Structures are given as C-alpha cells and as structure tokens.
Amino acid sequence: MASQEMAEPLDALAPCSHARAESGCAVCKVWDVSVCAVLDASEPGSLQAIAEGVHYGKGETILLQGDAADAVYNIRHGTVCLYKLLPDGRRQIIGFRLPGDFMGLALPDQYPFSANAVEPVSACRFARSAFTSLVNDKPQLLHRLHEAATHELRLAQNHMVLLGRRTADEKVAAFLIGLRERWRRLGGSLVTIPLPMTRQDIADYLGLTLETVSRTISKLARSKMLLVVPDGVRLLDPGRIKALAAS
Amino acid sequence: MASQEMAEPLDALAPCSHARAESGCAVCKVWDVSVCAVLDASEPGSLQAIAEGVHYGKGETILLQGDAADAVYNIRHGTVCLYKLLPDGRRQIIGFRLPGDFMGLALPDQYPFSANAVEPVSACRFARSAFTSLVNDKPQLLHRLHEAATHELRLAQNHMVLLGRRTADEKVAAFLIGLRERWRRLGGSLVTIPLPMTRQDIADYLGLTLETVSRTISKLARSKMLLVVPDGVRLLDPGRIKALAAS
C-alpha cells in the first residue's frame, strides 16, 4: 500500500548493523525516556547489541494480531496506532505509540493487537528470544518493564472511564489534552498539537464515529477554544478544554 | 454502612497472627492460582510472613482513590469491584476481583482507583514497604507480578474494545461469558453464573445504565438463552450467548 515510502533514505540503515555507531543509542533522541535508559548503552550485552533499526512507511502494518510474537519494538520516530478488530470490521484503537514508547510489554505467544504506522516510523526492533534472555539477565530491566506495564495499565484504566462514561465533547477534549501532554514531554509545543492520525483513527480511539469527531472539533473551533490547522490543532483556550476534559 | 457484618466469625482471625497456622497459605484455597504460588509458603521470609488476614462486610470500602497506597491485597473469598469516579459522580467500574486475584499491581504513591466489597470479602493484606522489599529480594516474584500486570493489561485492552465498539446486547453477553470463565477456573459451574454485584454495578462496568442491563438480561431470558435465578443467571444456551459476545 505505502511500500513506495520505504524507499526513503532512512530505510538504508535498516539492514546495516555496522552503521549503528552513527544510528545507535548514543545518538538516539528518545533513549533517556525509553526503557533502554536503564541499561548502560556502551555495556556489552546491552540492548544496543540486539537492536535492529527498522522503518515503516505511512499506513504500513508493523504487526498483526494473531501473528507469532517474535519481536518487541521501541519507537524512535513517528506515530503508531495499536488496534483490535471485531469480526465484522469494527475497530477499536487501544492506544497511540509515540517516540520513546515501547511496544510489546506483554510477551505472549501471539500479538494481542495489530499495529499500524500512521506516519513514517522508525523503531528499534528486538528479537523476542534475545530480549527475553536479556530481561532474565538484568533484573533492573525487568523492573523497568514492570514499571512501564503498570503505567500503561493505569492509562488503560483511565481510558476505560473515558470510553464508558464520557460524552463526545469530553472524549475529544480529553484526547487533545492528553496528547498535548505527551508531545510536551517529548519537547513539543504547548499550543499546537500535531494530529498525524485521521479523524477515523481518533474516532476509533474514542469510541465515536468520524463524523462526530469532526463535528466536535468544529464546535470547539466555533467556540474559539481551538483553531484547526493542517495536520493538527492549535489550542486557543487550553483552560476551557481542560475543564471539558474534566477529571 | 455494613459494619455490623464485620462481627461475623471470620473477623476473629484478622488480628490474630498466631492463628495463621490454621488460616495461612497451607489451607488457602486460592494459593496456587495466586501470585503467592511463586514462593514456597514455608520458606522463611515468604509472603506468609508479611500477610495479614483482613475482612470486609458487604458494601464496605477497602481502599479509596487518592489515599496513600500503603498496602496491596490478595483476595481469598468474595468479590471486589474497582472503580473510578468522575467529579460529577459518574462511575466506571474498571474490574471485578475474584478469589485468587491480586489488587495493587501498580505501586504508585496513591491508589489510582477505589475498591469496594460487593459481598463479604476476606483477603491477605501486605504492607507496601514489606512487600516492596520482598519483591526486590525475589526476582521470581517480580517476574510473576509482571506476568500478572501484562495479563491485566490484555484484559483491559479487551474491555476497551467492549466499551468503545460493542452494543448493549454484546456487552452483557460478553460480560456473562467472561465471568463464567473466571468462575469456572475457580471450580465453579458452567451453567449457573453467580452475580453477586447489582445491576448498577454491571452497568457501571459495561458503560450502560442499570435499566439497559436489566432490559437486556430480560431479553436474553425471553429468548430462552438464560434463566434469571436469585443472585445469578443460569445459561440455557451458552452457544448463542457466546455468539453474541462475538470476538
């Protein structure tokens, strides 16, 4: 589908493990916010030794629910959406992964969800077997993973409240505020929130339809709380949006 | 509220740490399905050494969102519901805990949710500090906790699909089938599903209203898929209910 995008320069690094000196942890912009930071990057037997750089074009599938789970990933650039499908095609996005996020905390035999690049993505790929033995070797890595898992669990619980008990307006407001906070931690702006995902993606994340998401954003724009800009929104009145997101 | 229920015989064991020979892990019916099973019960410095038996009457609050998280729990008997409240009182139940389940996988400074006994509950209480140092001592316990955390995460993700993308009928059917499976693993029946929680609890778990839950169950009963019995339902046609729960 978007395989032509794989032909971009980034891709050249992927199969070249010798190039890692320039592309490795030392120059990784998200190393310190990742699970990686718990191990010394230069240490032999570190994560870097088993990392493989991989790249995906916009719209490409990274992994598929039900496939053998033979790798875990750490996102370096781009945005990924994780989703589950019902047999009739209804989709629920269970989360977006931004740079620095880890994918594959649970290591069951099969992936319990699918993952898609919503914009061009580069990531570190760790073979499951090598990663598992590293985890067994390094208790601090297991500790860090557990921390990450419980953090995600808390996010998931918050999202359940959103899905089960909030109105469309509140859902959209909470989504924007939450995303702003995540971009901010990665050094992003406080006013302009990039929205690389489509309205359909947002809808499938919030348990709404794309029309409702569009209408709600238009409504917020009409009441001067935000401004719709290409590939994002600019918050004009974060206070009122936060109040809507109520928590 | 239900403090009079605390006067039942069970309660007598709680403050008596010497009685643990009869009440401890050796006689615990859920020991082998709990996180506890990873440590030898007789081993000095085991979980048993730091466990304290606690009991709660029906409706009693076990912990409150925002309170200092100074203990974790393992449920021995009874059913607990975990929930979050929005400022205006809307409630989302994020899960039910049955015998053998662990409460407090995440160990943040404050509980991220509240917990209520929906029927009389007895549990093992572990002081957070003692539990934390035990976890640091025993890597296999950390490993087990991580396993439990990722398991819960997967359940949470499934529940997000339910909350965001399923109809009322599907929600109720999936709830019943899921609960049946959990009771079954604890040695319960395959046809009669105990429902110790109220319709309101079920509604707050499924993102519905109590009226909708009641109507939906009535509808399933009218179409001969189940029979409503006191404090539960009896599945007459698990196949069709499973089909409704679709996944």
Add this chain to the structure above:
DNA sequence: CGTCAGCTTGACTCATCTCAACTAGGGTGG
C-alpha cells in the same frame, strides 16, 4: 406489617450514528 433496596417495565427523549452531499488538497497522467 411496613419499609426499603434492588429489580423490572413502560413511555418518551436525546446524543450519537447513519446516510449522503459537498469541499479541499495532493498526486498523476495526458
């Protein structure tokens, strides 16, 4: 025997969905 909490059922409302038309921007090929 009265009260009360939990549950059921009915009638009506409304937030969100569905279906559909229309617009805007980007890429492609003649």
Add this chain to the structure above:
DNA sequence: CCACCCTAGTTGAGATGAGTCAAGCTGACG
C-alpha cells in the same frame, strides 16, 4: 498546465440505540 481522481474532512437531515423519568413489583429485614 489542466483535467481527473482519490482521500480526508466537513456539514446537513433523518434514524435509532440507549438514556431518562416514572411507576410498580418483589423479597429481605426489622
């Protein structure tokens, strides 16, 4: 360069699943 197409987004009008409000039922308990 223009004509065309295609995807993403917006907006409107009408349908509907679930919510709201209200009445009544039932069993437990004092």
